[in-house]
Amino acid sequence: MQISVTRLYPEPGYQQPLKGLYLQHQLHREGRPESPFVYSNFITSLDGRISLGNPGNATHTVPAATANPHDWRLYQELAGQADLLITSGRYFRQSHIGEAQDQLPVGNQQEFDDIREWRLAQGLPEQPDVAILSSSLDIPLAALEPYRHRRILVITGESSDQTRVDLLQKSGIEVLRAGAGTRVEGQLLIPQLGRSGYRSIYAIAGPAVFHTLLEANVLNRLYLTIAQQLLGGELYDTLTRGALLTPARSMSLVSLYHEPCTGVAAGQLFAVFEPRY
Ligand SMILES: NC(=O)c1ccc[n+]([C@@H]2O[C@H](COP(=O)([O-])OP(=O)(O)OC[C@H]3O[C@@H](n4cnc5c(N)ncnc54)[C@H](OP(=O)(O)O)[C@@H]3O)[C@@H](O)[C@H]2O)c1
Helix, strand or coil: CCCEEEEEECCCCCEEECCCCCHHHCHHHCCECCECEEEEEEEEECCCCCEECCCCCCCCECCCCCCCHHHHHHHHHHHHCCCEEEEEHHHHHHHHCCCCCCCCCCCCCHHHHHHHHHHHHCCCCCCCEEEEECCCCCCCHHHHHHHCCCCEEEEECCCCCHHHHHHHHHCCCEEEECCCCCCCCHHHHHHHHHHCCCCEEEECCCHHHHHHHHHCCCCCEEEEEEECCCCCCCCEECCCCCCCCCCCCCEEEEEEEEECCECCECCEEEEEEEECC
């Protein structure tokens, strides 16, 4: 992949290869035992869509118009630096019915060999572990099979269904509780993961999980790709879903890169934001 992007902020004007743009961030060295480094990543259209409902599909999926290999490369580079991925019960239900976008990263495709090799050279295990947030605990066991070589943690609230917890544990899955009701609370979750030895935590779920992190003020960084497209549609998700965030969470721009339009492909912006706590 020989794609260059132009830096717009800070110090505009530099050209940089897209490949390696995020891998150099060394996120696995940012966290501390008492405060793991928590980051997330989305691709959004200009009108804020991260996913769309599609006729004939049971679930919402990332819009075909915005999904693209350049953003996907950066998504994989971010996973390359993670000790742990946070995903959701929804992902495994969607995967079970064949509607998930792809397997969990880091991808096994040849084009990501360098990322997996980079992990090993950095002293990280071959693949990040997997944490699944779920209140319902409706997680098809068959969908977990491809990940049995990684540590899988299901995380739920104190009052979630014990029968389902028993079922998961009987099949060898670890279950943690981090929340008073059925929901996981970010301010309990992240310290617990820190105590389990995780330093870099990459949230790749959607709007409810992202809201859980924002509400608890535990997010350290947001990587946001903005595809320069307007999609419309009536069934869609945006970055967050949950109670109004009061006060609104303010974010500082850390860096911004631009990939221009080429032929029929829309341009995109690669932005990095950090919350101002
Ligand atoms: N464009 C992008 O970059 C991007 C990125 C990520 C996702 N997406 C898309 O966004 C859409 C929605 O994704 P999603 O459903 O995974 O997102 P989500 O809204 O974050 O997660 C939904 C599920 O996660 C669990 N969950 C969330 N917060 C929880 C909490 N505090 N405690 C316990 N469980 C919690 C619940 O699972 P249970 O139902 O099992 O209780 C819930 O149904 C999908 O279409 C996905 O493809 C797009």
